[in-house]
Amino acid sequence: xxxxxxxxxxxxxxxxxxxxxxxxxxxxxxxxxxxxxxxxxxxxxxxxxxxxxxxxxxxxxxxxxxxxxxxxxxxxxxxxxxxxxxxxxxxxxxxxxxxxxxxxxxxxxxxxxxxxxxxxxxxxxxxxxxxxxxxxxxxxxxxxxxxxxxxxxxxxxxxxxxxxxxxxxxxxxxxxxxxxxxxxxxxxxxxxxxxxxxxxxxxxxxxxxxxxxxxxxxxxxxxxxxxxxxxxxxxxxxxxxxxxxxxxxxxxxxxxxxxxxxxxxxxxxxxxxxxxxxxxxxxxxxxxxxxxxxxxxxxxxxxxxxxxxxxxxxxxxxxxxxxxxxxxx
Amino acid sequence: xxxxxxxxxxxxxxxxxxxxxxxxxxxxxxxxxxxxxxxxxxxxxxxxxxxxxxxxxxxxxxxxxxxxxxxxxxxxxxxxxxxxxxxxxxxxxxxxxxxxxxxxxxxxxxxxxxxxxxxxxxxxxxxxxxxxxxxxxxxxxxxxxxxxxxxxxxxxxxxxxxxxxxxxxxxxxxxxxxxxxxxxxxxxxxxxxxxxxxxxxxxxxxxxxxxxxxxxxxxxxxxxxxxxxxxxxxxxxxxxxxxxxxxxxxxxxxxxxxxxxx
Numbered sequence: 001x002x003x004x005x006x007x008x009x010x011x012x013x014x015x016x017x018x019x020x021x022x023x024x025x026x027x028x029x030x031x032x033x034x035x036x037x038x039x040x041x042x043x044x045x046x047x048x049x050x051x052x053x054x055x056x057x058x059x060x061x062x063x064x065x066x067x068x069x070x071x072x073x074x075x076x077x078x079x080x081x082x083x084x085x086x087x088x089x090x091x092x093x094x095x096x097x098x099x100x101x102x103x104x105x106x107x108x109x110x111x112x113x114x115x116x117x118x119x120x121x122x123x124x125x126x127x128x129x130x131x132x133x134x135x136x137x138x139x140x141x142x143x144x145x146x147x148x149x150x151x152x153x154x155x156x157x158x159x160x161x162x163x164x165x166x167x168x169x170x171x172x173x174x175x176x177x178x179x180x181x182x183x184x185x186x187x188x189x190x191x192x193x194x195x196x197x198x199x200x201x202x203x204x205x206x207x208x209x210x211x212x213x214x215x216x217x218x219x220x221x222x223x224x225x226x227x228x229x230x231x232x233x234x235x236x237x238x239x240x241x242x243x244x245x246x247x248x249x250x251x252x253x254x255x256x257x258x259x260x261x262x263x264x265x266x267x268x269x270x271x272x273x274x275x276x277x278x279x280x281x282x283x284x285x286x287x288x289x290x291x292x293x294x295x296x297x298x299x300x301x302x303x304x305x306x307x308x309x310x311x312x313x314x315x316x317x318x319x320x321x322x323x324x325x326x327x328x329x
Numbered sequence: 330x331x332x333x334x335x336x337x338x339x340x341x342x343x344x345x346x347x348x349x350x351x352x353x354x355x356x357x358x359x360x361x362x363x364x365x366x367x368x369x370x371x372x373x374x375x376x377x378x379x380x381x382x383x384x385x386x387x388x389x390x391x392x393x394x395x396x397x398x399x400x401x402x403x404x405x406x407x408x409x410x411x412x413x414x415x416x417x418x419x420x421x422x423x424x425x426x427x428x429x430x431x432x433x434x435x436x437x438x439x440x441x442x443x444x445x446x447x448x449x450x451x452x453x454x455x456x457x458x459x460x461x462x463x464x465x466x467x468x469x470x471x472x473x474x475x476x477x478x479x480x481x482x483x484x485x486x487x488x489x490x491x492x493x494x495x496x497x498x499x500x501x502x503x504x505x506x507x508x509x510x511x512x513x514x515x516x517x518x519x520x521x522x523x524x525x526x527x528x529x530x531x532x533x534x535x536x537x538x539x540x541x542x543x544x545x546x547x548x549x550x551x552x553x554x555x556x557x558x559x560x561x562x563x564x565x566x567x568x569x570x571x572x573x574x575x576x577x578x579x580x581x582x583x584x585x586x587x588x589x590x591x
Binding site: 070073074075094095096098099101103105108110112113114115119122123126127128129155 | 332335336339340343346347350351423425426428429430431432586
């Protein structure tokens with residue numbers, strides 16, 4: 001049986017946000033007597049992650065993903081509740097925890113900006129006191145999987161975003177951490193770079209058994225990498241289960257948009273919701289298990305003169321909407 | 330500890346290599362700072378062409394403390410000026426990066442940056458020390474040179490302590506620019522012998538924001554002047570104590586750090 005690596009119980013984090021009345025006088029009043037509002041970024045989150053798992057952590061912007069990662073890294077202390085990573089409290093024993101984790105944040109780099117990539121790795125090797133043999137073995141693996149050789153001697157500031165992400169990824173795994181947190185790391189990357197990164201993560205999870213927690217708002221990031229998914233919305237964990245089940249239960253809604261040649265009478269079809277209809281455009285949504293896509297498009301083209309059709313698969317927004325609204329299955 | 334010394338060397342090396350990426354920029358900046366500091370010293374010369382002494386101090390005595398202050402300030406500035414970016418680190422969330430590394434966060438701030446433009450002040454300060462020292466007969470014995478070295482390090486530590494305390498306020502104020510600027514500007518008083526000021530400023534610069542110990546007090550110790558000359562010999566102790574106090578404040582601030590929203 002796999003052993004538990006991360007255990008969170010009723011984990012809650014509040015921020016205190018200064019909130020001042022508008023305008024100059026309001027600003028003055030806020031200066032003299034600040035008003036604070038409590039914002040709950042994470043509420044009563046309980047979950048376990050075992051050694052070797054690859055878990056996707058999905059939620060819209062501001063859902064509480066980064067806050068959770070900061071709590072797990074020990075950067076923030078919980079307001080309430082409890083969390084342990086490999087048996088220790090990450091905030092109280094932050095330095096000890098820091099040796100055992102890797103963190104990659106999409107928009108930030110931990111590399112030395114003006115120096116060739118190799119210099120950052122020399123530094124990190126010393127900072128984490130990585131033994132020579134481990135260092136060599138890891139670098140050779142990263143060279144193979146991430147093709148670091150192509151920009152090994154290039155200053156970080158001259159790297160493309162895709163190259164920089166690859167270098168940052170390698171840097172996070174250099175000291176053989178049992179767990180690596182990845183926060184929105186594919187933002188701004190092109191399809192090829194994303195694919196390379198997914199391959200790397202899959203491989204390192206499979207070969208080295210590194211546990212991964214991957215926060216993202218893009219479902220496609222998880223498709224191949226993370227069998228298990230935690231979904232968070234407004235600070236609360238809405239779903240904890242397999243990715244397959246999530247998509248199966250909540251991700252079957254498709255949206256079809258049609259550009260019309262001319263105005264048509266109001267469209268209606270059993271099981272189909274009309275989102276919007278005017279003279280030129282018709283937008284509908286339906287569950288593809290109860291109504292096949294082909295049937296709907298056939299009905300649509302029969303009812304209206306359609307110039308162009310587009311189909312949109314379920315995305316995070318629509319899944320959140322259905323989960324939150326308690327719909328589905 | 331040994332590991333930290335080793336890392337400090339590696340950080341310095343990396344910083345130096347980073348500076349050398351922008352060589353022309355480095356040279357031009359330092360030439361301007363060199364000029365600025367030469368003008369400051371020339372100002373001193375102009376004052377002394379009109380008056381024989383300031384507060385009972387001769388030109389070379391004032392030059393000695395002036396230059397000692399420059400060296401203290403530039404050592405702090407060159408090595409540790411990045412503490413002035415604590416406010417930025419708190420506001421931008423850059424502090425997070427320091428907290429996920431298994432190293433003391435203040436060490437990372439103090440080791441992580443080497444200033445590119447204050448070498449000119451160091452050069453002018455050192456030349457000033459040598460010129461004034463020859464005239465005053467200081468620095469002929471090796472012991473005196475070592476002593477000056479200790480005073481410089483203590484003075485740099487005092488600069489570090491003051492700026493650390495001022496910028497640590499960022500943890501509570503979020504923007505610490507005002508405090509940082511205040512600390513920076515108060516430094517200007519410390520260029521001249523403190524006994525020319527009123528009792529308020531003298532007290533402020535000795536016991537509250539102790540710039541007086543980075544230049545004035547040690548110089549008094551060398552010249553054996555004033556009632557408080559003995560205070561000058563306590564400079565290293567003062568340096569260690571005020572830095573320890575600032576470090577306590579820093580730890581307190583760090584504990585209340587809550588990061589940014591993303």
